[in-house]
Amino acid sequence: MVAMEAKGWIGASVPRREDARHLLGQGVFAGDVTAPGMLELAFWRSPVAHGRIGAVTRPAGVFGAGEIGPVTLLPAGPDMPGFRQAPYPPLADGVVRFVGQPVLAALAATRGAAEDLCARCEVEIAPLPAFADVPAALAPGAAVLHPGWADNRYGSGHVKAGDVAGLDAPIRIRRKLGLGRQSAAPMEPRALIAVPDRRTGELVLHISSQGPHVLRHALAAMLGLPESRLRVVAPDVGGGFGAKNRLMPEEVVACALALKLDRPIRWVEDRREHLMAGAQAREHLYDLTLHATRDGIALGIEGELWVDAGAYALWPTGAFAEAGMAARNLGGPYGIAHLDVRHHTVATTKPPMGPYRGVGRTGACFAIERLMDALADEVGVSRYEIRRRNLIAKLPHVTAAGMTLDTGDYPAALEACVGMLDLPALEARRAAGERVGVGFAIYTEQSGHGTAEWAGRKARVVPGHETATLRMHPDGSLTLLTAIHNHGQGLETTLAQIVAEELGLHPEAIAVRHGDTGLSPFGFGTFASRSLVFAGGAAKAAAEMLGAKLRRIAAHFLQADLALVELRGGRAWAGAASLPLVDLAHAATMRQERLPPGEPPGLEATADYCPPEDAGVFSYGVHAAVVRVDAETGAVALEDYCVAEDCGTMINPMIVDGQVKGGVVQGIGTALTEELRFDAEAQPLSTTFADYRLPDAPSLPEIRVLHLVTPARCTVHGAKGVGEGGAIAPPAAIASAVEQALGLGMVVTATPVTPRRVLSVLP
Amino acid sequence: MTRLCVNGETHDLACEDRDSLAGVLRDRLGLTATRIGCQHGSCGACNLLLDGVPVRGCLVPVALAEGQAVTTLEGLRDDPVMIRLREAFTAHHALQCGYCTAGMLVAARDLILRGRATSAAEVRAGLAGQLCRCTGYDGIVAAVLQAAQ
Numbered sequence: 001m002v003a004m005e006a007k008g009w010i011g012a013s014v015p016r017r018e019d020a021r022h023l024l025g026q027g028v029f030a031g032d033v034t035a036p037g038m039l040e041l042a043f044w045r046s047p048v049a050h051g052r053i054g055a056v057t058r059p060a061g062v063f064g065a066g067e068i069g070p071v072t073l074l075p076a077g078p079d080m081p082g083f084r085q086a087p088y089p090p091l092a093d094g095v096v097r098f099v100g101q102p103v104l105a106a107l108a109a110t111r112g113a114a115e116d117l118c119a120r121c122e123v124e125i126a127p128l129p130a131f132a133d134v135p136a137a138l139a140p141g142a143a144v145l146h147p148g149w150a151d152n153r154y155g156s157g158h159v160k161a162g163d164v165a166g167l168d169a170p171i172r173i174r175r176k177l178g179l180g181r182q183s184a185a186p187m188e189p190r191a192l193i194a195v196p197d198r199r200t201g202e203l204v205l206h207i208s209s210q211g212p213h214v215l216r217h218a219l220a221a222m223l224g225l226p227e228s229r230l231r232v233v234a235p236d237v238g239g240g241f242g243a244k245n246r247l248m249p250e251e252v253v254a255c256a257l258a259l260k261l262d263r264p265i266r267w268v269e270d271r272r273e274h275l276m277a278g279a280q281a282r283e284h285l286y287d288l289t290l291h292a293t294r295d296g297i298a299l300g301i302e303g304e305l306w307v308d309a310g311a312y313a314l315w316p317t318g319a320f321a322e323a324g325m326a327a328r329n330l331g332g333p334y335g336i337a338h339l340d341v342r343h344h345t346v347a348t349t350k351p352p353m354g355p356y357r358g359v360g361r362t363g364a365c366f367a368i369e370r371l372m373d374a375l376a377d378e379v380g381v382s383r384y385e386i387r388r389r390n391l392i393a394k395l396p397h398v399t400a401a402g403m404t405l406d407t408g409d410y411p412a413a414l415e416a417c418v419g420m421l422d423l424p425a426l427e428a429r430r431a432a433g434e435r436v437g438v439g440f441a442i443y444t445e446q447s448g449h450g451t452a453e454w455a456g457r458k459a460r461v462v463p464g465h466e467t468a469t470l471r472m473h474p475d476g477s478l479t480l481l482t483a484i485h486n487h488g489q490g491l492e493t494t495l496a497q498i499v500a501e502e503l504g505l506h507p508e509a510i511a512v513r514h515g516d517t518g519l520s521p522f523g524f525g526t527f528a529s530r531s532l533v534f535a536g537g538a539a540k541a542a543a544e545m546l547g548a549k550l551r552r553i554a555a556h557f558l559q560a561d562l563a564l565v566e567l568r569g570g571r572a573w574a575g576a577a578s579l580p581l582v583d584l585a586h587a588a589t590m591r592q593e594r595l596p597p598g599e600p601p602g603l604e605a606t607a608d609y610c611p612p613e614d615a616g617v618f619s620y621g622v623h624a625a626v627v628r629v630d631a632e633t634g635a636v637a638l639e640d641y642c643v644a645e646d647c648g649t650m651i652n653p654m655i656v657d658g659q660v661k662g663g664v665v666q667g668i669g670t671a672l673t674e675e676l677r678f679d680a681e682a683q684p685l686s687t688t689f690a691d692y693r694l695p696d697a698p699s700l701p702e703i704r705v706l707h708l709v710t711p712a713r714c715t716v717h718g719a720k721g722v723g724e725g726g727a728i729a730p731p732a733a734i735a736s737a738v739e740q741a742l743g744l745g746m747v748v749t750a751t752p753v754t755p756r757r758v759l760s761v762l763p
Numbered sequence: 764m765t766r767l768c769v770n771g772e773t774h775d776l777a778c779e780d781r782d783s784l785a786g787v788l789r790d791r792l793g794l795t796a797t798r799i800g801c802q803h804g805s806c807g808a809c810n811l812l813l814d815g816v817p818v819r820g821c822l823v824p825v826a827l828a829e830g831q832a833v834t835t836l837e838g839l840r841d842d843p844v845m846i847r848l849r850e851a852f853t854a855h856h857a858l859q860c861g862y863c864t865a866g867m868l869v870a871a872r873d874l875i876l877r878g879r880a881t882s883a884a885e886v887r888a889g890l891a892g893q894l895c896r897c898t899g900y901d902g903i904v905a906a907v908l909q910a911a912q
Contacts, residue, residue, distance in 0.1 A: 015853050022861025023849040025796020025836035029862065032795040110790075112781060187800045187808060187862040187896045238798070238862030239896050271801040488859030488897045658856045658898060665899035689805035689894065697887040697900040 009497040010717050013654035014507055016493045018486070027236040030208045031191035035264035038193065041254055042114035042267075044104035044121045045277060046096035049132070049349035049682035050145070053094055053103065054124035062106045062117050065091040068256040071222050074247075077318030078458035083155040086146045088312035088352060090222075090252035096125060097145060097311035098351050099684055100277035105253045107265065130349045132682040134285055134306045137348045145311060145347045154309055154345040155320060159327040161400035162338030164300035169291035173374045174303075178750040179363045179731065180675040181283035181308065184356045185694060188238020189269035190278065192251050194258035202231045205255060209234040209515075210245040210485050211525020214461055216517050218247045218315050223255055227517075230255075234515035237487035241666070242355035243279045244487075245527045246314035275692055276684045279354025280676055283308040284326060284363035290371040291338070296379040296386050298372065300338030301330050305367075309345045310352040316460040319353035320345050324457065325360030328401035332368040333410050333442045333620060334390040339400040349682040355527065357666055358727040361443065366751065369441040369732035373739070374746035383736060384440060387414055391442070404615045405444060408646050408710045414442065416706055417622035417644035426626065430740075435629045436639065439736025442622050443728040447721020448533035448712075449616030463524035465610040466534035470499060470542035472550075472603035474589040476570075476582030478503075479511045480539055483523020484531040486514055488662075489723060490655040491531055495539045497651055498716070502543035503550075504567035505581075521606060529721025532651065533617070537609030537716040545605035553584045556596035609716075617712040619720040621645030623664070623729040629741040631762065634755030636672060636738055640701050641730075646708040648720035653707065656722055661703040663726020669695045670727070671734040675752050765825055769794065770838030778825045785809040785820030788835060796836035796865045800894070807893040810866035811835045817873045836865040844872045844910065851906035859897030867893050871907045880911035 021027050044062070056064060073087035092103045106117035129143040136142065137152040145152055192207035203225065209215050212232035220227045237244065250267050258265040269278070288303035305326055309319035323343035330341060376386035391410040398404050421438065429436050451464030469481040480499055486492050491514070496507035513519055523535070547567055555562040560574030571578040585603055587594040592601035611617070626640035643660055650656045673693040677685040686692040711718025735748040738758060747761040765778040769792060776791055783802075788794040788811070800808035802821045809820035812834035839845045848868055851857070858864045867890070874880045874889040886907045887900070895903060 016856065018861065019853045019858060020849075022858055022864045023852055023868070024840065025865045027861045028795075029798070031799070032789070034790075112779065185896060187806060187860065187894065188798070189800070236861060239860040241896070268799075271803065271806075488861070490859070654856050658859060658902065661899035661901055662859060662897045666896070688803050689801050690803070694894050694896065696892075696894060697890040697904065700887070700900055702883070702901050702904075703899055 009501040009507060010649065010651055012497065012652065014493055014497055014652055016490050018490060018492050029188055029191065029236045029238055030193065030206045031268045033193050033206045033235070035193060035195045038264040038266050039107040039109065040111040040114050040266050042106045042111055042118050043102040043250070044106065044118040044123065046092060046099055046101045046103055046125070048096065048125055048127055049099050049130035050128040051096050051125035052128060053092060053096060054126055057122040058104060059117055059120050061108060062104050062121055063257065064104050065089060065093040068105065068253055069260040070224055071252060071256055072224065074218060074221060074315050076313040076315040077154060078320045079460050080458045083320060084146065084149050086154065086313045086347060088249060088314060090249040090256065098349050099682060100351060102249050102253065105257065107257065111268065130682040132350065132678045132680055133348060134308050134346045137346050145349065152347045154313060154318060154347060156342060156344045157324050157327065159339055159341045159343070159401055162300060164291060164302040164338040164340040167291050167300050167338060169299050170294050171292040171378055172289050173371060173378060174289040175371060175374060176749060177286040177367050177370055179282045179284045179366055180751045182281045182356060182670060182674050183275050183278060183676055183692060184241040184243035184281060185274070185692065186239025186241055186243060189271055189274040190244060190248070190250065191268045192254055193264060193266040194255045195264040196258055196262050202229050203255060203258060204231045204233060205251065206233045206235060207251055208237045208244055210237065210240040210487065210527055212485070212515055212517050213483050213522050214524055215247060219251065219255055222252055223259065231518045234485055237485060240487050241357045242281065242359065242527060245525065246279055246354045271689065272687045275676065275687045277351055279314060280310060280351045281353060281356030282362065282670065286367045288367055288371060290375060292375050294379060296375055296381055296389055298334055298336050298375060298390050301336060302340040304342045304344065306344045306346050307353065308348050308350065310348060310350045312352040314352045314354050321457060322353065322360045326364040328403065329361045329364035330368055331399050331401060332365060333392055333444050334368070335392045335397065337400050350678060357663060357724045361445065361728045362667065362670060362731065365441060365443045365728045366732045370735065370746060370749065373736050377745040384418065387440060387442060403446065405618045407712055408620055410442070410620060413620065413622045413644045413646060413708055416708060417624050417642055420642040420644065420704060420706060421624055435631055435741045436626065437737045437740025438624055438626050439733045439740060440622060440624050441729040441732035441736065443725060444618045444620045445529060445721065445725040445728060446616040446618055447529035448611050448715055450610045450614035452614035453616055463530065465608050466523045466538045467521040467606060467608045468535060468538035468542045469521055469604065469606040470539065470546050472546060472585045474586055476580070476585040478509055479513060481520040482512065482514045482535045482539065483520045483525065484514060484535040485526040487526065489526065489531060489659065490652065491535065494532060494651045494655060495535060498536050498539050499543045502540055503547050505570055529723040532719055533611065533715050533721055534609060536651065536719060537611065538607050540716045541607035541609050542605040545607055546603060549603065550581060550584050552599060553588060553595060554579065611714050613714040617648065617715055617720040619645065619647040619722055619725050621725055621729065623733040625730065625733040625737045627734060627737040627741055629738055629758060631742065634758035636753060636758060638668065638699065638701055642704045643726070644706045644708060645725065646710050647722035647725070648712040649709060649718035650707065651717065651719055656707065657705055659722045660705050660726045663724060664703050664730055665695050665700060667727040667730030668700065668734065670751055671731040672752050766829055767833060769833040770835060780824065780826065782825045783821050784823040784825050784828045784833065787825045788820065794835050794837055798862055798865055800862065805894070807870060808863050808866040810869035812869065817869055836868060844875050847910040848872060848906065851909040855902040855906040855909065857898060857902035857906040863893065863895045867895065867903060874907060875911045880907050883908060
């Protein structure tokens, strides 16, 4: 570990270029886009969780399944025979399977008028049995949600390594644990407008999306369009966090109707729709047994986990990645060699599950960290000490599930985090009778994983590479075109820093454009903490190619040895002689007769990047939460929150801080307030921000972040992904802190830790 | 007809009773800095000023805005407090996706003008009705404190 110092533009906290337009209110989000003749779309959504559609009465301007034009459903979920199919129809076809599922589509000049049309629709629905959670869905005799299924499982898997049964460990701790259901809840709900372009014959879809290219592929296949006739533009996107990275029925309906009617169609999701019918997340259940020695050394984990994936599999992956990833990550940062975990992806009559920041690992971290706390209690050591004893001491380390934890120093991070706290002062307050406590949790976060890793998961889309085009214009200015998407991550700034470093320019000299299939090469978009590693790698490679050509031309102009030519400060230098890049750009584009013999004209480089190691690189961190609990009301007040984290080389430390803090606060929401609740009939009970409570400023302390920097071996500049890590550990840390504050053992087994849950665990 | 005075300009618009002020500003006048995040007054993305007082644009029926001066973020471009806030928001990385930013700025400016931005705790309390999903609020609090100086 070393202190991070800026080297040129790498490691510099460059202010974000994205800020100016947003601070003036000049960002353009999909819901800001209009077109002449536009119709607004509203949906008549199912009021019941499960039922058979009968007679439908509706006014003109309302469309049902089969009336929006030809649509081909796509298989979704892992590409393996054992995974059952549950394709999500754009409009319900015969059966509805969750409250909020789109049934009818209404078009009118305004959203209000379209909703009026919905109010005049009458749909007979004969109720079928609802099952609102995993136990109900898997109960003997439960109705089966999809035709041809033997039970309500999409699929199951088994992660097995070593021999847990043969361990004969003296300590076995069995616990049932669970994580609540959540919404990613970006501040901008989903929004889209599909506009037929009569000049090009394209359908242009402006949509709040994390990955326009992959979305285009699916939409084109569903609509029977060549991809060349569908352009997807994701303009400014008001947060995604995973919720805008799956194919959803609303965009299929809007595009189909735009094609059918040859008119622009806009749909802007309202918050109620987002909370009741957007992609949902988390809701894991665990029944695990931890095997350990009497010294508190964890040896193995066995058991089962279930993920409530809802009624349909969202293209492309369904929710299968969630359960498998949770199972593989159960060992956490500990040297647990034996793993025997069966995982199940279960269908219920609830909205479909999608990815959400931390995918799988927030649950896995909660499970293993809760078990470690129980182990500490069992062997009579502190919860800090149990971690010190079990952390992997030396990296690289191949986990029981086969993941290679690459670089870093986990014990040092634990010590660093403890060093951020005043534990004796906290102990003194506890001794004085205050109900305060500290909890620790440690996470790892895989990022930058490549082709073999994704293919091994049987993914239908294998995001193992990313491509960038760097273009120098005749006047010497530059545009980087990339297929990742920037919706808060600051990538318009950091990618410019990477190119600037390579070409000896100021980042301001490089325009970064993204989010438009009509502009950039194909690529996968922003998710899985991948964009800086992948798009940064592609941008650097493209800059190297362009830089090499600039140097060749400069060597010719300066009559210098190529090896002596360097790019610096917007000029090409050979010793004391130099010339501005604009001269080279002009020659390469407008006056190609000046180029060295054999040098082709043009200054454009397209580079593809995949990390040289497929296994990915692992960021990690230690979180500590300090809470004060009111034993009368059960209210938990967060007093302090500390993070000691290592995401490798930081391109822009200010932005890394923002990613970590933002992730932590989302994890605090998981821990304390956020839960999509349903009644026994699977009716949603959390459909406004009054019922689904996001963390707010007064309820939070400053999040204190310490960076440890161990560069990755195989990525550009040694960077690792950082987008998701903050959201992984807070539920585990906060649950542990609450117990210490109350002087209890490991009794908090589910999130969110609401006042009601706190009161329920008090003796 | 509904007569609206927005950022100093008068507009006569045929509106429906149910139209919200935020919706009319966005859809009829193209003033899209006013973002809509929840449509039930919880998130504060649609904050704007009615006669100088911050309100939730999504909760104001457009008819109620008649006879009052409506000011949106577009109308605060040259406001001295807003200029300081913009500089401070960039310096403290107080925005990520930018969707809550306009409403946050309107609320922050009001805190500063009322002298209620003298400590981090006061700023946090004052921003209780403003949701941000990206930043975790630390940068926002620091920025408001700096701009208040």
